[in-house]
Amino acid sequence: MDDADISPALATSGLTKSFGGRAPAVDDLSITVPRRSVYGFLGANGAGKTTTLKLVLGLARPDKGTIRLFGEAPGVARGKIGSLIETPSLYDHLTGRENLDISRRLLGLPASEIDRVLEVVSLSKAASQRVAGYSLGMRQRLAIARALLGSPRLLILDEPANGLDPDGIRDMRSLLRQLPEAGDVTLIVSSHLLSEVELVASHVGLIHRGRLLLEAPLADLSVGDAVEVSTGDNEAAACLLGEANLVCTTPVGHGEPLIVHGAPPERIAHLMLDGGLDLTHLARRRNALEQIYHEQIARAA
Amino acid sequence: MLHRFVIAEFLKLRRSLTLFLCVAAPSCVVALNTIMWLRSDRAAPIGEFAVGASSLWAFGMLPLAITALGVLLAQMEHVPRSWLHILTLPGARPNVFLAKALVMLVLIAFMSTVLWVETLLGAKLVDLLRDDMSGEIYPGGLAALLSLMAAAATLAAMLQLWVALRFKSFVPPLVLGISATFIAIASTSSKEAIYFPWLMAAKIMSEPQKQQVALTLGSVGGVLALILMVVHLSRREA
Numbered sequence: 357m358d359d360a361d362i363s364p365a366l367a368t369s370g371l372t373k374s375f376g377g378r379a380p381a382v383d384d385l386s387i388t389v390p391r392r393s394v395y396g397f398l399g400a401n402g403a404g405k406t407t408t409l410k411l412v413l414g415l416a417r418p419d420k421g422t423i424r425l426f427g428e429a430p431g432v433a434r435g436k437i438g439s440l441i442e443t444p445s446l447y448d449h450l451t452g453r454e455n456l457d458i459s460r461r462l463l464g465l466p467a468s469e470i471d472r473v474l475e476v477v478s479l480s481k482a483a484s485q486r487v488a489g490y491s492l493g494m495r496q497r498l499a500i501a502r503a504l505l506g507s508p509r510l511l512i513l514d515e516p517a518n519g520l521d522p523d524g525i526r527d528m529r530s531l532l533r534q535l536p537e538a539g540d541v542t543l544i545v546s547s548h549l550l551s552e553v554e555l556v557a558s559h560v561g562l563i564h565r566g567r568l569l570l571e572a573p574l575a576d577l578s579v580g581d582a583v584e585v586s587t588g589d590n591e592a593a594a595c596l597l598g599e600a601n602l603v604c605t606t607p608v609g610h611g612e613p614l615i616v617h618g619a620p621p622e623r624i625a626h627l628m629l630d631g632g633l634d635l636t637h638l639a640r641r642r643n644a645l646e647q648i649y650h651e652q653i654a655r656a657a
Numbered sequence: 658m659l660h661r662f663v664i665a666e667f668l669k670l671r672r673s674l675t676l677f678l679c680v681a682a683p684s685c686v687v688a689l690n691t692i693m694w695l696r697s698d699r700a701a702p703i704g705e706f707a708v709g710a711s712s713l714w715a716f717g718m719l720p721l722a723i724t725a726l727g728v729l730l731a732q733m734e735h736v737p738r739s740w741l742h743i744l745t746l747p748g749a750r751p752n753v754f755l756a757k758a759l760v761m762l763v764l765i766a767f768m769s770t771v772l773w774v775e776t777l778l779g780a781k782l783v784d785l786l787r788d789d790m791s792g793e794i795y796p797g798g799l800a801a802l803l804s805l806m807a808a809a810a811t812l813a814a815m816l817q818l819w820v821a822l823r824f825k826s827f828v829p830p831l832v833l834g835i836s837a838t839f840i841a842i843a844s845t846s847s848k849e850a851i852y853f854p855w856l857m858a859a860k861i862m863s864e865p866q867k868q869q870v871a872l873t874l875g876s877v878g879g880v881l882a883l884i885l886m887v888v889h890l891s892r893r894e895a
Contacts, residue, residue, distance in 0.1 A: 414744070414745065415744055417894060439742070439745050441745075442738065443738050445738050450672070454671065459746070461661055462661050462746050
């Protein structure tokens, strides 16, 4: 096994890009996208997500820094990448199939590849309609189908849920979930829709004003230090916890669990049982990605 | 690799305005020329019908058609922002720009062919409807003339395409093409006109003694402009 076989799908180091003497759109950005992960690339509008992806795809040149794709220079690995950047970029006067046929020929792929990708995005029936008559969701799916031509090992999707209605977002989510299951695919999904990314990503990178604030597996981030506890008598439970000098938050809603900080679940369980209370719920509280995001932004500010 | 991009460019032309333009522009010239000849009382050799069509083409319609062609070919990519997809494909730079240029030159040759066929048909129609026509039209000579004019128009075509691909807006190439056509018409009799790219095709027929100069400047200059355009656009960021 050589280096290229164990290298991450994408690794950038010190990536920097400015436009016209303004503050850097991407500033000393070093990210690592593990192979076969679904990497949620998060940030507000204008945070530098699209610029970063353009740099990775060779659409823009970095001022500084390096990019490695599967351990290789971007130019070498370009054939392994499929992408959808900013907009679906389709020819309206052509049909869905004709649009795919153009990219298929440019990539030197067999004609059967078109049917395969149409099947993946569930657009086979609409393939012979002109794209001008497509809904936004259909356009997004066709653009993803185009990005899937040739079974790329890295798929880069920039705001794939942008402008979609709730049904379109749900369809997109299920499509994104099924892609990595289909084979050796790494997926980078840039988005400002945190809740959507939370549902599909295995790893997240958070960018703010061009700088990386945070990068980690989502599972590591979402496990917080707080513990949720419910008993038959939450008021008595709160008193017990207070006597043990534990910080306890009582939610407003009736029947909601208490949130306890500064103690492992085992100790809390012992306290409740020793106090003669019926323990009905005990769990580590998961942090929502939105909460993590706002904490990180506040910290950066 | 280049052939894939050229084929892709041709596939994009299906049901496009570009193809419509390529048929409509020469057809307008022949239709106008035919109407003028049918309304005229002057007896003339039918060979002059071809001269009339070629003149209308060279001085007016060809520069305007080249302008529109460049704009349509470029806007086909600018409007859907398809550079964001195409330029990520392996080998896209510089093949995509080279393919665009080759397709434009082929389409100019196609327009010249349509003009040639329609001119012969128009002459036949005038000959049938008027009984005072004399002489005959020489298809070979007309084909040679239109071919030379197309070759001499290469420089203007590449300059138009360059500007059209460089700017997302269609305004700069339109302003360039329309202004250049007006300047060409206004300055056609000047000594320096032969050096004006938008007049080189016209000079092929209006000044036979300078035909070689116009042809060389237009075609060799066109190839140089093509190379510079491809280098420049390939280095630009999307």
